[in-house]
Amino acid sequence: MSAVTERLGVAAASDATAARAVAAAPHGPSRRRRSRIAAAISLALLVATGIVFVYPFVWLVSASFKPRGEVFDNRLIPETFTLDNYVAVWQEAPLALWLLNTVIVTVLAATSVTLTSAMVAWGFAHFRFRGRGPLFALVLGSMMLPGAVTMIPTFLIWNALGQVGTLTPMWAHNLFGSAFYIFLMRQFMLSLPRELFDAARVDGAGHWQVFWRIVLPLSRPIIAVTLVFEVQAVWTDLMRGLIYLRDSATFTVPRGLKSLVDAFGFGGEWHWEILVTASVVTTLPMIVLFFVAQRHIIQGVATTGLKG
Amino acid sequence: MKRREWIAALGFLSPWLIGFAVFTAWPIVYSAYLSLTDYDVINDATFVGWSNYQELFADPKVSLALANTLFFTVVQVPLYVIVSLALALLLNRAGRASGFFRTVFFLPKMTPPVAVGFLFLLLFNGQNGLINGGLAAVGIDGPSWTTDPAWVKPGLVIMSLWTVGSSVLILLAALRGVPEELYESATLDGAGAWRRFASVTLPMISPAVFFIVVVNTIAGLQTFDEAYTAFFGAGNSTYSNDAALFYVIYLFQQAFEFLHMGYASAMAWVLFIVIMAITAVQMILSKRLVHYEGAAS
Numbered sequence: 215m216s217a218v219t220e221r222l223g224v225a226a227a228s229d230a231t232a233a234r235a236v237a238a239a240p241h242g243p244s245r246r247r248r249s250r251i252a253a254a255i256s257l258a259l260l261v262a263t264g265i266v267f268v269y270p271f272v273w274l275v276s277a278s279f280k281p282r283g284e285v286f287d288n289r290l291i292p293e294t295f296t297l298d299n300y301v302a303v304w305q306e307a308p309l310a311l312w313l314l315n316t317v318i319v320t321v322l323a324a325t326s327v328t329l330t331s332a333m334v335a336w337g338f339a340h341f342r343f344r345g346r347g348p349l350f351a352l353v354l355g356s357m358m359l360p361g362a363v364t365m366i367p368t369f370l371i372w373n374a375l376g377q378v379g380t381l382t383p384m385w386a387h388n389l390f391g392s393a394f395y396i397f398l399m400r401q402f403m404l405s406l407p408r409e410l411f412d413a414a415r416v417d418g419a420g421h422w423q424v425f426w427r428i429v430l431p432l433s434r435p436i437i438a439v440t441l442v443f444e445v446q447a448v449w450t451d452l453m454r455g456l457i458y459l460r461d462s463a464t465f466t467v468p469r470g471l472k473s474l475v476d477a478f479g480f481g482g483e484w485h486w487e488i489l490v491t492a493s494v495v496t497t498l499p500m501i502v503l504f505f506v507a508q509r510h511i512i513q514g515v516a517t518t519g520l521k522g
Numbered sequence: 523m524k525r526r527e528w529i530a531a532l533g534f535l536s537p538w539l540i541g542f543a544v545f546t547a548w549p550i551v552y553s554a555y556l557s558l559t560d561y562d563v564i565n566d567a568t569f570v571g572w573s574n575y576q577e578l579f580a581d582p583k584v585s586l587a588l589a590n591t592l593f594f595t596v597v598q599v600p601l602y603v604i605v606s607l608a609l610a611l612l613l614n615r616a617g618r619a620s621g622f623f624r625t626v627f628f629l630p631k632m633t634p635p636v637a638v639g640f641l642f643l644l645l646f647n648g649q650n651g652l653i654n655g656g657l658a659a660v661g662i663d664g665p666s667w668t669t670d671p672a673w674v675k676p677g678l679v680i681m682s683l684w685t686v687g688s689s690v691l692i693l694l695a696a697l698r699g700v701p702e703e704l705y706e707s708a709t710l711d712g713a714g715a716w717r718r719f720a721s722v723t724l725p726m727i728s729p730a731v732f733f734i735v736v737v738n739t740i741a742g743l744q745t746f747d748e749a750y751t752a753f754f755g756a757g758n759s760t761y762s763n764d765a766a767l768f769y770v771i772y773l774f775q776q777a778f779e780f781l782h783m784g785y786a787s788a789m790a791w792v793l794f795i796v797i798m799a800i801t802a803v804q805m806i807l808s809k810r811l812v813h814y815e816g817a818a819s
Contacts, residue, residue: 253615256612256615256616257616257619259612260612260613260616260619260623263609263612263627264623264626264627267626267627267629267630267684268626268629269652270630270641270645270684271629271630273645273652274641277644285644286644286647286650286651287650288650288652288655330537330538330541333534333535333537334534334535334537334538336534337531337532337533337534337535337538338535340531340534341527341528341530341531341534342527343527343528343531349535352542353538353542356542356546358740358801359546359550359794360740360743360744360790360793360794360797361744362744362770362773362789362790362793362794363549363550363553363790363791363793363794364545364546364549364550364553365777365790366549366553366556366777366783366786366787366790367548367549367552367553367556368545368549369777369778370552370563370783371544371545371549373563387541387545389537389541390537390538390540390541390542390544390545391537391538391541393538396538421530421533421534422533425534446632449634450633450634450635450636452634452635452636452746452747452750452751453746453747453774456750456774456778457778467634468634468635468636471634471636471637471640472636472750472751472755473756475636475639475640475643475751475752475755476755476756479640479643480643486644489640490644493637493640493641496634496636496637497632497633497634497637500632500633500634501629501632503632504625504628504629504632508625511628512624512628512691515628515688515691515692516691516692516694516695517695
């Protein structure tokens with residue numbers, strides 16, 4: 215686990231022993247010294263790749279404080295520091311409205327998918343009924359279906375209901391649970407002690423009470439993972455916005471940012487400073503989300519191994 | 523009692539049962555039907571038999587989109603696995619620093635794909651982008667990543683490596699699950715570092731690697747957001763680049779820009795079959811290459 219710290223820790227003490235070891239084995243460096251070199255190299259590699267991974271963020275934030283003509287100068291510290299872009303971006307685009315729309319959609323989508331997926335997961339985890347196995351296999355199988363197959367009929371459903379152009383198709387499918395979260399939550403709920411629920415039942419609690427008062431509170435860790443995953447998925451969802459949102463006033467931020475790229479990018483007016491700033495504003499909430507929910511995200515990704 | 527249990531279960535399952543019927547089962551059936559029709563949403567669908575499929579196989583843009591997509595996936599998936607494995611191995615021996623660098627590697631994954639697509643245009647810009655600036659510093663004359671058809675896809679692949687974060691986390695978890703005794707006994711048997719990696723580490727983490735390969739292949743075959751942002755859409759008519767015309771992008775254009783719903787549905791079914799076939803091949807190969815604990819290898 216802590217290869218580097220261990221090595222650093224023993225480094226001082228081992229200097230003397232290393233000297234002895236070298237003296238004893240004059241042919242080539244000792245094992246310990248070689249592993250210290252290896253640790254130093256891997257730390258250097260980590261720092262180098264770390265810089266590569268962070269640099270685009272730094273570049274983006276830095277560019278957002280530069281005037282139009284200097285966006286591309288690739289300086290880390292802006293030559294002319296300006297806050298104008300952060301004023302202009304709200305005037306050039308209804309960014310505040312887009313953020314509001316996205317918050318609405320995200321809250322509705324995340325809460326509804328979490329609650330309904332938990333219900334379904336509990337149905338699969340707790341009850342023993344005929345056909346449970348095949349039905350759950352169907353849940354898993356539906357995850358394999360490419361979105362492209364259901365995309366068009368789903369559009370036609372919302373079109374028939376007169377909902378195209380509104381925010382409803384952006385989240386309402388989440389009222390019916392989602393296979394991935396059902397799978398995740400079922401796994402978690404299977405690990406809860408069954409006696410607890412049977413005891414509550416004997417005490418006269420109904421199935422819904424057991425679910426609402428005992429299962430949900432106990433499932434808080436996995437609920438947190440689900441909420442965070444879904445918030446991220448909805449906040450960054452471009453495709454649905456392209457399909458369902460027509461009027462700029464209804465855009466979510468990814469859809470809005472795309473319209474800005476169209477208007478101000480290569481095909482448009484080349485106002486890169488506006489785009490850069492809008493990108494920062496769009497991305498920042500996700501970075502904040504990460505730092506607020508880091509534990510859940512890292513645990514969630516590592517243990518479930520999904521969200522590719 | 524039994525019966526009441528069943529009714530209770532049905533109550534809990536009902537959201538998914540309804541959702542599955544409305545948003546999965548019916549769309550599958552209806553999409554199959556639509557693929558045999560001409561339908562533009564405004565007028566009634568007319569049945570045309572297999573002609574959408576015949577047209578599709580003769581459409582040079584479909585072949586181009588399919589070729590672009592396969593190229594992207596075949597190049598991207600192995601690089602994705604190698605880079606995420608390399609980073610996970612580095613993290614695994616980084617000790618206390620690993621928490622910090624884990625965050626660093628994961629953060630790009632939080633960036634909305636639209637912003638990634640836009641960043642691609644800026645960072646990979648041929649004249650004054652950061653990438654070519656860096657290449658120039660070491661004396662390399664970088665290509666026009668965002669305009670030269672030969673370099674658009676490689677550029678998009680490189681950009682996609684920025685978001686390897688979740689794969690790194692998965693592989694790191696797998697690496698930490700390898701029992702220390704295995705390394706100790708391998709060392710006692712005189713295995714060197716490379717040997718230990720090849721005959722202990724790789725087999726032990728092969729289920730996680732396989733998982734990443736399958737998931738990323740499926741995702742790669744449906745790649746859309748970044749390339750669409752950078753090269754297609756309302757304002758980009760003068761700038762669109764056919765080298766970035768991926769399959770789902772063309773499908774999306776057919777469906778929602780040209781309102782060829784029948785044709786796009788046929789395209790969706792072809793994609794579905796391609797994905798199923800490739801996944802099936804991977805599953806078969808995995809029987810030979812993936813080591814599952816407890817199973818005979």
